[in-house]
Amino acid sequence: MWTNSLAQYKLYEEGLKKYNNKDFYGAIETLSDFLTRPVRDKKFDVDAYYWRGMAAFKLGDYNVAAEDLKQSLALKHGNVGNIHWFIAKCYENEKLYNDAIVEYSEALKILRADKQKEFQILTERSGVYAKMGNTPSAIADLQAAQAIQPNNETVKNSIAMLSDPKSRNADVKTDSNIPVVVKNEPQQRKDEPVKTEPKVEVKQEPVKTEEKVVTNPQPVVQSVVTTPKEPTLEELYGDEKRYALIIGNSAYSKQIGVLKNPVNDATDFAEVLKTMNFDVTLITDASYGKIRAEMMKFRDKLNQGERDKTVGLFFYAGHGLQHDNENYIVPVDAEIMYEDDIARFCFPIQKMVLAQMEMSNSRMNIVILDACRNNPFPALHRSIGESTGLGEMKKARGAFIAYATSPGSVASDGTGRNGLYTQELIKAMSKPGRTIEQVFKEVRANVLRQSGDRQNPWENSNIIGDFYFKLK
Known part of the structure; x- marks a missing residue:
């Protein structure tokens, strides 16, 4: 029995090694093998679910990632705040915006003491509110972020644009590097490097999509395209x-x-x-x-x-x-x-x-x-x-x-x-x-x-x- 338990631990250890080597498919395969063994040392389950979820997140399989990360929370993983943050990102990418707001809010409660993380979560949640058409909540989050970084010009510009109804139907010119694009839905850019400031994307005229015409759309505040850093x-x-x-x-x-x-x-x-x-x-x-x-x-x-x-x-x-x-x-x-x-x-x-x-x-x-x-x-x-x-x-x-x-x-x-x-x-x-x-x-x-x-x-x-x- 002891020998079998040691073999199971080595299987878990091999999965973690593959993750650290960025072999995410291999990590998922090995950790899945570990988690499906009828006889295993279940004390490693909490970390196995966490790392398998992280591997799925890296591969853009957000639905699977969210389920594994939720399971790691149920087993009382210690990294609660960051796990809620990752789950929020999963839901946002799956366009489950209400669920994303709930998870961002949970992450914010736990990680608020870290002002840099609080700033990032607020800007990301504001982007979700904007996608939902909830402009007042989007502005409120940006104002809370501004209180943390008062000199952040992009946050100032984002607040101004959301607060001014005219900006929703007029060209917006700023001296910041905010791209003005015409789009119906926020783009998902998986490979964009970590940034600390939100971008505002504004549409001036009605845009036809294959199925519908959108008139007078809300300006889309795309939050920092940031994957929360893996905890140190x-x-x-x-x-x-x-x-x-x-x-x-x-x-x-x-x-x-x-x-x-x-x-x-x-x-x-x-x-x-x-x-x-x-x-x-x-x-x-x-x-x-x-x-x-x-x-x-x-x-x-x-x-x-x-x-x-x-x-x-x-x-x-x-x-x-x-x-x-x-x-x-x-x-x-x-x-x-x-x-x-x-x-x-x-x-x-x-x-x-x-x-x-x-x-x-x-x-x-x-x-x-x-x-x-x-x-x-x-x-x-x-x-x-x-x-x-x-x-x-x-x-x-x-x-x-x-x-x-x-x-x-x-x-x-x-x-x-x-x-x-x-x-x-x-x-x-x-x-x-x-x-x-x-x-x-x-x-x-x-x-x-x-x-x-x-x-x-x-x-x-x-x-x-x-x-x-x-x-x-």
Whole structure:
């Protein structure tokens, strides 16, 4: 079942890749294949409908595009404002003007804080009102746009023309670049580049069409022929709250074994996260009490964030071990003499880290463990079993768990400033526009190559939606 789910994800990923490569027909075919599979990971449906709709929009198949985009809204896609805007464009191109007005109005409610977008939506909606013969509403939208850009000459001229009845039957001459054409219906120009000012097209005399004669037509205000730009990653994810708890333990007793790099790893990783809009708490050489106290504070921060707009990240570098189906962080003050001391003096990751994060408001919980160093208690090796390193943990809701090496294996502490795993993680996550899956795939490839295939990083994921460390 897991293998089949992975294959379905790859199919979705292939469709998205085709879209990014502007193979819109291929994207539609592949994403349709994904969406029609009876067995698939349906958490990707919301994005699959969105990207398939966008591909149809690019190809001018507006009816199909609108249906897919509406489906993505029904599945609660996060890019609500821009989706309503695209649906409005679809309806306008299909000459469903009343529906277009509704969608433009929804987009305007959501995107009003962005004045450039508000200006564009107002001018485009004014054009639809003009096509409907609703001159007062067209003027009102243009006046609202003028309030945003008072010096926009084309908007001024458009308002003047719509406000003056004489201009509807007389030649209009302006010093702007407004073309005067005779037309019965607004032209659809798909390839016109993005502009920011509306054009006014005026007809002076009756025009015969094949079916009817139009007399005294309203001046047609053709709004900016603009396809709303696809949202940037900053627009999609820039308002989410990001919290990180970073722990690095190096100063262990001689009995446990001093480690060279964990404090460096934690410190450097924390600094990089700060540049990515994370609220970072860094603790080093921490006792059990310190780890527990900071974990509770971390949980409270996650609960303060808006549900579904909060991301939590927990990073640990230092000694770790597994015992009785639980993975443990080893605090620097741990004194382990007997097997039952492990549960008393070491900090459980599954019960105290993952469980706390899972119960919070965060939409995604990222746990990164560079802790598979070696067995810190060789005297207890026989009693706690022959396994080394950390064990694979149970999946938690919305969790992405990354290990420096595969379950049951041991990772190197490294010979430079950082351990090999954290070194490669910092490099990969610093590249903009990469999903979390892409980052850790690159980390795995580089660690395997540099370790001569001795260290194999491992991930366990149950996340919904996307996450990008660096948005731009």
